[in-house]
Amino acid sequence: MKFDFRIPQKKDSLDIATWKYDDIYSFYSNDKTEEKREWALNIHTEEDAYVIYNEDNALIGHCSFDNEDGEMILGLQMKPEFTGQRMGRQFVEAILTFGKNKYNYDHISLYVAKFNKRAIKVYQELGFKTIDEFTWDIYDEDVEFIVMEKQY
Template identity: 70%
Template sequence: MKFNFKIPKEQDSLQIATWKYENEYSFYSNDKTKEKQEWALNIHTEEDAFTIFDESDKLVGHCSFDDEDGEIILGLQMKPSFTGQGNGHEFVKAVLDFGKKKYDYNKISLYVAKFNKRAIKVYEKLGFYKIDDFTWDIYDEEIEFFVMEKCY
């Protein structure tokens, strides 16, 4: 599958803000809190954020490459209907290839909830390894995360 990365438009943000996930993955739903929905509605205003479209020009995800004191932190989200179908490896690889070409980083990190075994498996297959863990108080819940890193 080929993916096309674009600068987000307001209509993309409006669509992304409606994304809801099932079961434990509902943690990632973009309507989980007012703050999360506000963030999703404003993706088109973020610097270093991109929407991701499939070959049929359907929105299937978005990503961002945030520079925090020289460290690139990857954020990404797949459309709920696109998850759980074996698309993760190809999707994340495309994001990494796009980011490497655009930003030429030597190392990239991401945060992933410890319960998200599907994503962790994909990240490890693509060369990420766990370097730390932490607990984050999100939505009045204590959620455990891994920090994962990939070096080139």
């Protein structure tokens, strides 16, 4: 599958703001809170954020690369209708390749909810290792997260 990384436009943000996930993954829905909805509606204004289109010119996800005190942190989200279709590895691999070429980092980390076994498996297959765990108060509930890192 071919992935095309683009600078987000307002129309992309409007689409991303509508993304809703099923079951336990509803935690990631972009309308979960007003704050999250506002974030999604403004992705096109964020620095180092990209939208990802497939070869059919369909928006399939977005990602961001945040440099926090020399630590490159990856954020990513796949459009709900594309999740669970065994394309996660290709999707994340393409993001990592794009990011490495653009930012030339020697390691990158990400945060993933501990319940998200599908994503954790993909990250492990791509060489990420768990380096920390913590609990974060999100949406008035304590959510366990794993910090994973990939070295190059």
